[in-house]
Amino acid sequence: xxxxxxxxxxxxxxxxxxxxxxxxxxxxxxxxxxxxxxxxxxxxxxxxxxxxxxxxxxxxxxxxxxxxxxxxxxxxxxxxxxxxxxxxxxxxxxxxxxxxxxxxxxxxxxxxxxxxxxxxxxxxxxxxxxxxxxxxxxxxxxxxxxxxxxxxxxxxxxxxxxxxxxxxxxxxxxxxxxxxxxxxxxxxxxxxxxxxxxxxxxxxxxxxxxxxxxxxxxxxxxxxxxxxxxxxxxxxxxxxxxxxxxxxxxxxxxxxxxxxxxxxxxxxxxxxxxxxxxxxxxxxxxxxxxxxxxxxxxxxxxxxxxxxx
Numbered sequence: 417x418x419x420x421x422x423x424x425x426x427x428x429x430x431x432x433x434x435x436x437x438x439x440x441x442x443x444x445x446x447x448x449x450x451x452x453x454x455x456x457x458x459x460x461x462x463x464x465x466x467x468x469x470x471x472x473x474x475x476x477x478x479x480x481x482x483x484x485x486x487x488x489x490x491x492x493x494x495x496x497x498x499x500x501x502x503x504x505x506x507x508x509x510x511x512x513x514x515x516x517x518x519x520x521x522x523x524x525x526x527x528x529x530x531x532x533x534x535x536x537x538x539x540x541x542x543x544x545x546x547x548x549x550x551x552x553x554x555x556x557x558x559x560x561x562x563x564x565x566x567x568x569x570x571x572x573x574x575x576x577x578x579x580x581x582x583x584x585x586x587x588x589x590x591x592x593x594x595x596x597x598x599x600x601x602x603x604x605x606x607x608x609x610x611x612x613x614x615x616x617x618x619x620x621x622x623x624x625x626x627x628x629x630x631x632x633x634x635x636x637x638x639x640x641x642x643x644x645x646x647x648x649x650x651x652x653x654x655x656x657x658x659x660x661x662x663x664x665x666x667x668x669x670x671x672x673x674x675x676x677x678x679x680x681x682x683x684x685x686x687x688x689x690x691x692x693x694x695x696x697x698x699x700x701x702x703x704x705x706x707x708x709x710x711x712x713x714x715x716x717x718x719x720x721x722x723x724x725x
Contacts, residue, residue: 418450418475418476419450419451419452419476420444420449420450420451420452420476420477420478420510420537421452421454421465421466421469421474421476421477421478422437422441422451422452422453422454422477422480422512423454423456423462423465423466423469423477423478423479423489424437424453424454424455424456424480424481425455425456425462425480425481425482425484426455426456427456436514437453437480437512437514438453439530440512440530440531440533440534441453443531443534444478444534444537444538447534447535447538448538449537449538451478453480454469456485456488460488461488462479462481462485462488462489462492463488463489463491463492464492465489466488466489466490466491466492466496467492467493467495467496468492470492470493470496470497470507471496475506475508476508476510477489477493477507477508477509478509478510478511478537479509479511479512480512480514481512481514481515482513482515482516482517482518482703483515483518483519483520483560483702483703484515484702484703484704485515486509486511486520486560486561486702487557487558487559487560487561487701487702487703487704487706488704489509490547490558490560490720491556491557491706493509493558493720494547494549494557494558494716495556497716497718498549498556503718504547504716504718504719504720505544505718505719505720505721507720507721508542508720508721508722509720509721509722509723510536510537510723511524511526511533511722511723512530512533512534513526513528513530513533514530516632517630517631517632517703519561519562519627519629519630519631519632519633519703520560520561520627520702521533522627522628522629522633523561523627523628523629524543524627524722524724525724525725526724526725527725536723536724536725537723540723541723541725542722542723542724543644543721543722543724544644544719544720544721544722545560545643545644545720545722546626546643546644546645546646546648546715546716546718546719547715547718547719547720548560548626548648548713548714548715549712549713549714549715549716550563550699550701550706550707550711550712550713551711551712551714552699552706552707552710552711553707553710554707555706555707557701557706557707558701559624559626559701559702559713560626560627560701561626561627561629561630561702562623562624562626562627562628562629562630562637562702563623563624563699563700563701563702563713564621564622564623564624564630564699564700565619565621565622565624565689565697565698565699565700565709565711566600566602566603566619566620566621566622566697566698567596567597567600567620567621567653567661567665568621568622568623568630568636568700569697569698569699569705570596570599570600570698571592571593571596571631572700572703572704572705573698573700573705574592574595574596575592575703576703576704576705578592593631593665594662597658597662598658598662600620600661601695602620602655603618603619603691603692603693603695603696603697604616604617604618604619604691604692605617605618605619605689605690605691605692605697605709606689606690606692607622607650607652607687607688607690608687608688608690609650609682609684609686610685610686610687614652614680614682615652615654615680616692617654617655618654618655619652619653619654619655619697620653620655620656620661621653621661621665622650622651622652622653622689623637623650623651623673623674624648624649624650624687625637625648625649625650625651626643626648627643630703631668634668634669634671635668635671635673636651636668636673636674637649637650637651637674637681638651638674638681644719646685646715647684647685647715648683648684648685648687648713648715649674649681649682649683649684650680650681650682650684650687651673651674651679651680651681652679652680652681652682653678653679653680654678654680656678664676664678685714685715686712686713686714686715687712687713687714688710688711688712688713689709689710689712689713690709690710691708691710696708696709696710
């Protein structure tokens, strides 16, 4: 029986995951799976753990945590595949959503109830997801669901800063947004999609979609969600005023942000974003801040197997 490597982030869900994941692990074992838990010790540790387990031959992984934990696990697997030439199609990835926002599972259809999510793993039904590579000057990461540049990344950065100070709650992201909008300093960038220049100028925000949802269920891309079709989607809002920025950002609650006048939308396979001054914007991926511009976002041409209901 092939062993599942369960990578556990005990700090997820504002550190409420604690020891509760052990009950779900026991449920999987009782259901007939061979499970080996490994617990992260610090931010970024899941990247190392996933990469090392893959190097030792493991091909089945369970991410226990939120979207950030999944981001790290997939980044570790991508780095292994890049270094070894392995096909990520040989890997199977499951999620136990011990996070706060849990936006990846909304696209996948995984229930938030932990026992029901465990039953999905036991049934073993799979689908495929395109693997997305983010390349920074400081390294390579994987975008499991959604990414962003500028305002979107600032909101995530400010939210994560408050989480580290002990603030909790599903509404945290939404409460941080107004402050981030009015504090945003718009930096000039050049954006090229599949070799075509699509935007040059001051930037307010960029939202990159492989999945659909962000921020606990908000939607900022026009289509999205078909993460096995070989396309990514981007929505670009240029350097508008703070008032206009606030008015447009309110549309994330109604889901029509990407269709507003002045929002540039594109489907693409490779996008580069270059800063045009010495104050590069932050970049967000799955609620984490892996780096700053310049950035290349591209489909790898590989698809990983994911557990679905």
